[in-house]
């Protein structure tokens with residue numbers, strides 16, 4: 001379907017044409033493109049790194065830590081999966097941004113591990129916008145409770161929000177969900193605390209990134225369009 005770059009005879013790794021196209025859109029919209037490399041080999045990440053890509057997203061702690069030791073040190077690793085508290089310590093030394101934070105307990109653990117590593121770790125709060133029960137995220141009431149409890153957490157910074165729209169062919173539904181997150185983002189952007197400074201709105205994946213940028217996303221998490229479908 002697309003002209004994939006073939007690195008060796010049996011492994012199709014990245015779609016260069018698609019990458020350039022998405023990057024151009026991201027640049028125009030002043031959005032950061034996070035290349036989601038979960039389940040993909042380090043050779044695929046290296047190929048994209050050679051094109052200048054520095055931001056990569058991973059979902060699984062063990063996979064991320066293994067890749068991090070094997071790949072260039074200036075890669076900015078985004079953790080985009082559902083993070084368990086007992087695994088924060090493994091990524092705390094190097095993670096660039098944690099996208100899916102959805103509880104105070106997790107935030108407290110990130111703060112603790114960040115402190116141990118003498119770091120301030122930027123986090124995005126995951127907001128529940130989809131109709132689907134299976135998706136994670138905070139509602140506004142939970143969000144305000146977390147904001148009230150932030151003061152002692154001096155080693156984290158809430159740098160934005162993240163959301164996932166419903167998996168739906170109805171673009172109006174997806175658009176409405178992204179729009180509701182953008183409104184919430186704009187509202188809470190007014191709030192300026194030492195460790196709460198909203199800058200990033202992480203929304204949009206392979207299937208809905210165009211709608212996401214139209215609705216104000218400035219951080220895209222795209223996997224399969226760049227690396228091919230995951231098995």
Ligand SMILES: *Cc1c(COP(=O)(O)O)cnc(C)c1O
Pocket residue numbers: 036038059080081205206207221222223224225
């Ligand atoms: C896998 C994943 C993506 C990328 O999905 P694609 O549809 O392959 O672009 C983005 N965000 C999250 C949270 C993911 O788990």
